[in-house]
Amino acid sequence: DQQVKQNSPSLSVQEGRISILNCDYTNSMFDYFLWYKKYPAEGPTFLISISSIKDKNEDGRFTVFLNKSAKHLSLHIVPSQPGDSAVYFCAASDTDKLIFGTGTRLQVFP
Amino acid sequence: NAGVTQTPKFRILKIGQSMTLQCAQDMNHNYMYWYRQDPGMGLKLIYYSVGAGITDKGEVPNGYNVSRSTTEDFPLRLELAAPSQTSVYFCASTPRGGGFTDTQYFGPGTRLTVL
Numbered sequence: 217d218q219q220v221k222q223n224s225p226s227l228s229v230q231e232g233r234i235s236i237l238n239c240d241y242t243n244s245m246f247d248y249f250l251w252y253k254k255y256p257a258e259g260p261t262f263l264i265s266i267s268s269i270k271d272k273n274e275d276g277r278f279t280v281f282l283n284k285s286a287k288h289l290s291l292h293i294v295p296s297q298p299g300d301s302a303v304y305f306c307a308a309s310d311t312d313k314l315i316f317g318t319g320t321r322l323q324v325f326p
Numbered sequence: 327n328a329g330v331t332q333t334p335k336f337r338i339l340k341i342g343q344s345m346t347l348q349c350a351q352d353m354n355h356n357y358m359y360w361y362r363q364d365p366g367m368g369l370k371l372i373y374y375s376v377g378a379g380i381t382d383k384g385e386v387p388n389g390y391n392v393s394r395s396t397t398e399d400f401p402l403r404l405e406l407a408a409p410s411q412t413s414v415y416f417c418a419s420t421p422r423g424g425g426f427t428d429t430q431y432f433g434p435g436t437r438l439t440v441l
Binding site: 222225250257258259260261262265305312313314315316317318319 | 384
């Protein structure tokens with residue numbers, strides 16, 4: 217049973233526009249969430265995180281929103297750039313480990 | 327610091343062969359992890375370790391074994407390779423783990439094909 221879900225396998229956005237990547241989770245005990253970015257032939261790299269005591273965390277062009285009642289988080293990238301083209305994974309903290317979603321492939325075109 | 331290193335980068339195995347995927351980190355992290363990534367399936371945790379001498383199963387441990395004799399190294403052993411183990415394998419580490427304000431740092435991956 218998938219505890220962290222990313223229902224959109226892919227997203228295509230024009231350069232300069234906003235990219236919104238979504239993630240849903242099923243376990244209300246999760247209290248920390250992270251987004252990772254992955255380029256082809258490389259390992260994932262940490263992008264941004266949020267604690268369940270917050271509903272928003274911002275870092276430059278990247279903002280993560282958390283809606284605990286809906287068990288939903290989203291990653292906003294504004295403005296989107298071609299270098300943002302990658303696979304994005306959301307993850308939830310579960311004691312000593314992370315549970316990852318299946319990823320969303322973002323393509324930013326000129 | 328080299329961070330998390332993995333060897334080899336690529337490997338082709340025949341069914342029934344065995345091999346060890348190497349992972350090392352030079353950040354003195356206590357927690358280390360092995361994941362596999364299948365197309366469209368995200369990252370699945372195989373095994374993890376919270377310190378030298380301690381290992382635990384993740385979501386998909388069958389067909390694999392691990393050991394953690396030092397803080398730096400966390401090798402993953404495949405015995406009797408099967409086509410279902412064709413995947414990209416990632417090793418990761420983090421300073422603490424529990425409570426999880428620490429992010430995981432990933433190696434570049436090992437692409438394994440079993441024919």
